Amino acid sequence: MRESAERRPSATRHAVEDGRRDLGAEDAYDAFFQDAWPRLQGQAYVLTGNLEQAQDLTQEALLRAWTHWDRIAGYEDPEGWTRRVLHNLCIQSWRRAQVRRLDDARATATSTVSATVAASDDHVLLAEAMRHLPGDQARALLLHDGLGMTVAETARELGVPEGTVKSWLSRTRKTVAAHLTRSVRAAQGGGER
């Protein structure tokens, strides 16, 4: 398995365990917040391509984590719970953007991803491609290729068989790569995306 610096759930667990032993719930949550924020915001950025939106959604997910803290603090991996909430929030934001575009006669090929704050073209393109994937498949790609989870861990988190994850990964990599390649070739050819 490829190691990833982005994934350090054990640090979160230790913070929570320490919190249960020595600190109050608020201190444990604060430690969890500080530890998990960078990773969660990074994932939100991959899924939205927009740093401001990523910040908002990460805040919302962590606010929900605090709302349910007395329950999730006892979980083996509170960050896993928060990550699921965050991914769902990101996917909901895709849906809402998609519906708005359907609802709006002014809809253009330009998505909200293009409003990215100081993002590179690659970032914009990748986030755009992720938005066109079904939600669970986008999550599978992020968990495996981005966070470095194994197929088994990804399958467990998504609640699907490992074979399904493998199939999704193969398909989504091709789809996303094709999107990136097509866009780059179009840009090199001077055409519009």
Add this chain to the structure above:
Amino acid sequence: MTTPIDEERVGTVMREMLRAGAAHRPPVDPSELRSRAGRTALRRLDRKVLVAVAAVAAAVVTLIAVGPLRSGTPPAHSPVATQPTTTSPATSTTTAPTTTTTVPPAAAAALETYVADEARTYSAAAAANGVTARYQFAPFVSDHSAPVADDGGTVAVAAFSYDPGGHPVQVLAYRAGHWTQLAGLAAPTDQYGANSDPSVAFLTQDPVSVADVTGDGRPDFLVTASAADNVPGFVVSQAGGAWRYIPFLGPGAPPHTEVLGRSPEFRGNSLVSVYDNCVPDCAAGQNTTIVWTYQPSTGEFTAPDPPGYIGSTTSTTSATSTTAPGP
């Protein structure tokens, strides 16, 4: 065609984005976020008190409501939850099933606005996608419950005839003056195993009912739809830990059915439905009221077979009658 190099690039760009996103410091302190959530140690203490009160209330309601129901004379009205209409803000305040926490006064009006906005968006999407013409639902229906207190917060359930994202039923939470989605549920599975889109297209225009029918001290919601000769419904609940539909197993409800036929309703803190023993083509069937009981061990509602029940034996709690084999 893509090459392996292209596919490798996906992971490379993704990890680059993870690092870029992680590099930005949080714009708020966790303490600020906590205070925003309005959660205090005192409130946790309150919740324990409320849970105790809820347990006593549930026991009392069970004694009052379920006993008479078993003898075939259910009470005529719910003693606990009051139900609003779907359209009038004036009626959109309610009492939570088992708590006394106050629902913010502005929550009802905000919920009306939220649901109306969502309905407008989804309705336009239904028209644009050809769904309106295919299913001929006009007007587009959106139902919702009253805002109810839950776990120190305020929640509600809304259902729409169609959601292009495939989650026409929403569980909502009221925070900081706004309604946000806690969970989105795909259409429920009916007795034919269908989970088709949009299988809640034929929602009634009745409000979503609220009561604690699972006995966990938290609100459960009943959404009703239209059928040929009765009003089926499905229960949205967080019993078991996550928001979901509670499946039914019993007379007229084969395993994994999430839509209960024959006019389910909340009476007090009980879920009841009607069983009609009319085998197809009879002149007139005999109607029996069935009381459904939530089974925490299996996470589903079960009911005993009614007297004279003829059909597949699916009930696991058929303690009061014997079942006859099918014809």
